[in-house]
Amino acid sequence: MILVVLENQRGKIHPFSMEAVAAGQKFAEQLDCKLFILCLGEKVDDLKSQAQNFKANKLITAQHTMIDMYSADGYSKVLSDVISELSPKYVLMGHSYMVRDFLPRVSAKLNIPFVSDIISVDFNGGPNFSKQVFNAKLATNIEVNSEQALLSFQSAAFSSDDLKDGGPDEEVQFNVELSSNDIKSQSEPEFQESSSGVDLTAAELIVSIGRGIESEDNLPTMQSLADAMGAEVASSRPVVDMGWLPPYRQVGSSGQVISPKLYFSLGVSGAIQHVVGMKGSKNILAINKDEDAPIFEIADYAVIGDVLEIVPKLTEEINK
Amino acid sequence: MKIAVLTKAIPSYESSIRVDSSGKWIDEAMVNYVVNESDSYALEEALQIKENVGGDSEVVVVTLGSEANTSKVIKDGLAKGADRGIFIKNESTTTDPLSIAKLFADNLKSENFDLIFSGLQSDDMGSGQTGVLVGEMLDMSTATLAIETQVEGDKIKVKRELESGWFQWVSLPFPSSISIQSGINEPRYPSLKGIMGAKRKELNTLEAAPSDQSQSFVNLYIPKNEKVTEKIEGDADTIVAKIMDILKNKLKVI
Ligand SMILES: Cc1cc2nc3c(=O)[nH]c(=O)nc-3n(C[C@H](O)[C@H](O)[C@H](O)COP(=O)(O)OP(=O)(O)OC[C@H]3O[C@@H](n4cnc5c(N)ncnc54)[C@H](O)[C@@H]3O)c2cc1C
Ligand SMILES: Nc1ncnc2c1ncn2[C@@H]1O[C@H](COP(=O)(O)O)[C@@H](O)[C@H]1O
Numbered sequence: 001m002i003l004v005v006l007e008n009q010r011g012k013i014h015p016f017s018m019e020a021v022a023a024g025q026k027f028a029e030q031l032d033c034k035l036f037i038l039c040l041g042e043k044v045d046d047l048k049s050q051a052q053n054f055k056a057n058k059l060i061t062a063q064h065t066m067i068d069m070y071s072a073d074g075y076s077k078v079l080s081d082v083i084s085e086l087s088p089k090y091v092l093m094g095h096s097y098m099v100r101d102f103l104p105r106v107s108a109k110l111n112i113p114f115v116s117d118i119i120s121v122d123f124n125g126g127p128n129f130s131k132q133v134f135n136a137k138l139a140t141n142i143e144v145n146s147e148q149a150l151l152s153f154q155s156a157a158f159s160s161d162d163l164k165d166g167g168p169d170e171e172v173q174f175n176v177e178l179s180s181n182d183i184k185s186q187s188e189p190e191f192q193e194s195s196s197g198v199d200l201t202a203a204e205l206i207v208s209i210g211r212g213i214e215s216e217d218n219l220p221t222m223q224s225l226a227d228a229m230g231a232e233v234a235s236s237r238p239v240v241d242m243g244w245l246p247p248y249r250q251v252g253s254s255g256q257v258i259s260p261k262l263y264f265s266l267g268v269s270g271a272i273q274h275v276v277g278m279k280g281s282k283n284i285l286a287i288n289k290d291e292d293a294p295i296f297e298i299a300d301y302a303v304i305g306d307v308l309e310i311v312p313k314l315t316e317e318i319n320k
Numbered sequence: 321m322k323i324a325v326l327t328k329a330i331p332s333y334e335s336s337i338r339v340d341s342s343g344k345w346i347d348e349a350m351v352n353y354v355v356n357e358s359d360s361y362a363l364e365e366a367l368q369i370k371e372n373v374g375g376d377s378e379v380v381v382v383t384l385g386s387e388a389n390t391s392k393v394i395k396d397g398l399a400k401g402a403d404r405g406i407f408i409k410n411e412s413t414t415t416d417p418l419s420i421a422k423l424f425a426d427n428l429k430s431e432n433f434d435l436i437f438s439g440l441q442s443d444d445m446g447s448g449q450t451g452v453l454v455g456e457m458l459d460m461s462t463a464t465l466a467i468e469t470q471v472e473g474d475k476i477k478v479k480r481e482l483e484s485g486w487f488q489w490v491s492l493p494f495p496s497s498i499s500i501q502s503g504i505n506e507p508r509y510p511s512l513k514g515i516m517g518a519k520r521k522e523l524n525t526l527e528a529a530p531s532d533q534s535q536s537f538v539n540l541y542i543p544k545n546e547k548v549t550e551k552i553e554g555d556a557d558t559i560v561a562k563i564m565d566i567l568k569n570k571l572k573v574i
Contacts, residue, residue, distance in 0.1 A: 009483075070488075072452075072462055072463065072490075073461070076456070096483065097464075097465055097480075097481070097482050097483050098482075100440070100448050100449075100452075100464050100465070101452070101462075101463070101464045101465070101480070102452075104417070104449040104452035104453045104456070105452055105453075105455075105456045105462060107417075107418060107449070107453060108418070108421065108452075108453045108456035108457050109456060111418070111534075112534075113416065113417075113418055113534035113535040114417065114418075114447075114449060115535055116417075116446075116447050116448055116449060117446060117447075117448065128538060131446070132446065132543070133444060133445060133446060133540070134331060134337045134346065134443075134444050135331075135333065135337075135443050135444070136543070137337045137542075138337060138339065138346070138540050138541065138542060138543070139540070139541055139542075139543045140537045140538070140539065140540050140541070141537070141538040141539055141541075142535050142536070142537060142538065143535065143536055143537075143538045144534070144535050145532070145533060145534055145535065145536060146534045146535070149535070184461040184492065184493050185461045185462075185463065185490050185491060185492040185493070186490065186491045187488060187489075187490045188488060188489040188490070188491075189488070190482060190486050190487065190488045191486065191487055191488070192485055192486050192487070193485060193487060204573075205573055211333075228574075229567070229573065229574055230574075237502065237503070238357070238502070240503065241361075241502045241503030243506075253483065254481060254483070254484075257484075261571070261573065262567075262571055262573050269333065283571055285563070285566065290334075292336070292337070292542075294543070296545075296549060297543055297544075297545050297546055297547075297549075298546055298547055299547070299549050300547060300548075300549060300550065301549070301550050301552060301563075301566055302549045302550065302551050302552060303552040303553075303559055303562075303563065304551065304552070304553045305552075305553070305556065305559050306556075309556045310556055310559055310560060310563075313556055313557070313560045314560050314563055314564070317560055317564055318564070318567075318574055
């Protein structure tokens with residue numbers, strides 16, 4: 001049996017969970033086994049009503065006042081209990097920030113391996129799971145040497161377009177047992193920090209700055225190119241972490257998601273957490289001095305060269 | 321306050337990464353090992369907590385791996401201000417998060433750390449699991465993606481980064497294992513005095529005996545190109561002329 005665990009994101013099913021359901025349906029078909037979907041914890045009724053459409057054998061709800069707000073302690077305890085009782089072969093979730101936070105706990109509690117951040121699945125043999133390693137410069141196929149496994153999928157490993165509707169054959173409640181001893185940590189409500197920044201999503205042209213500009217002193221040179229093109233400046237996370245640009249310029253899984261007409265990157269390596277924020281761009285032009293940089297795998301135009309040398313000349317040429 | 325910081329040696333961004341003849345690992349001879357990015361933020365956070373809490377606080381840098389790859393990592397941690405080092409020597413390539421976490425848990429159990437800090441993700445394996453696994457194995461409270469911490473009596477409050485600009489505060493009783501997101505602070509550079517003093521600090525080497533791997537690499541490969549990519553190479557003038565042509569004539573954006 002395959003168990004997909006749904007995640008709530010402020011009242012809605014997390015988009016990664018939709019992809020995990022699509023994955024679950026595919027797994028069930030390929031491995032010829034049953035599919036169970038679990039609605040867990042926070043806003044469980046919202047999840048349940050939205051999950052009514054998914055074709056599955058069982059829709060399970062696990063609810064308790066102690067997990068009405070997300071808690072790593074509570075969620076890991078309850079999911080471990082569900083897994084112990086139902087013994088699914090695979091437990092599937094999206095590779096979200098919540099999954100990073102509590103699923104390893106389940107893995108350690110039950111001694112079941114957790115293969116995280118999977119980008120694709122090969123059902124011939126295995127199944128084998130591929131993921132990126134070494135800063136996305138290489139990928140690997142992972143083999144599980146255990147009866148059961150926990151799996152999390154990077155966004156777009158499966159597509160919610162492939163979801164089969166039809167609804168669950170059966171609905172059941174899981175009998176949750178939690179005591180205050182189980183919950184050590186106390187979560188407070190989620191909040192958003194006022195983003196007094198620019199809306200990068202509205203820009204047609206983006207010049208994206210990565211750590212490859214080598215020093216904060218080179219920032220004005222890169223900004224001149226953006227000015228000459230009439231482009232908005234975006235950046236990778238390290239550029240923000242080092243304080244070279246403000247957080248609202250960041251693109252990626254913890255920044256903004258953009259799809260401009262042109263995304264032009266200067267010294268960005270193309271880590272998956274950055275790529276999820278810009279892979280929808282209509283055209284991708286990237287300068288990087290390393291010809292193996294992963295950004296080139298998704299670029300339309302791959303410029304192999306030094307930004308410090310190319311950018312000033314290019315700006316001059318545009319300004320002519 | 322007794323704080324461990326898990327610090328990993330990873331191939332630098334500039335290193336050329338090539339699959340070796342086994343097809344399952346990389347050619348390490350071509351690689352320059354450096355400290356994993358989020359781990360240096362974790363170390364800085366630990367050092368700042370030690371400085372604020374005072375008393376007989378202690379920061380211990382802990383690494384696991386082969387002698388050749390990790391020696392710089394410990395030295396760097398001690399030079400920045402960690403009080404001592406623990407080196408868990410493992411010459412085999414262990415890629416299974418559960419086995420790695422067991423090695424940490426078994427070797428660190430008797431130390432009874434109040435806090436274990438780790439990076440939220442290693443840039444080579446990218447499992448994003450180790451800190452939480454170790455925390456669970458040692459019966460500690462856990463949190464991930466910390467971008468601010470505040471020690472308050474017998475608790476540590478952690479501001480967690482969530483997706484798309486959302487955050488959450490979590491308060492955790494000690495002992496606690498927390499994985500740190502990059503950007504939480506400004507990591508210091510080692511001082512000359514620190515570098516000199518590092519040599520005299522205690523380094524404890526423990527031999528690791530990894531258990532069977534619950535998941536393992538079948539092979540390593542270069543990812544396939546998803547798109548038809550036009551390669552642009554040459555001297556700077558040639559490149560500039562080609563980019564101009566693309567911007568002007570193909571994309572018509574200038
Ligand atoms: C949970 C999580 C969330 C994250 N969220 C985000 C996010 O939202 N956004 C994000 O961007 N990252 C995010 N990251 C970080 C991400 O994993 C990468 O570390 C980051 O994207 C790398 O940024 P970079 O490409 O600028 O730097 P690097 O990876 O250091 O790459 C620099 C590149 O510049 C090239 N270069 C160097 N010098 C030159 C030169 N002179 N000319 C040309 N090229 C040069 C190098 O070859 C290299 O490819 C996140 C990570 C995690 C774990
Ligand atoms: N071999 C290791 N040595 C030291 N720390 C490690 C090691 N492996 C993982 N870690 C720690 O665990 C974090 C997460 O790693 P990972 O689970 O591999 O993504 C890293 O940022 C380190 O802090």
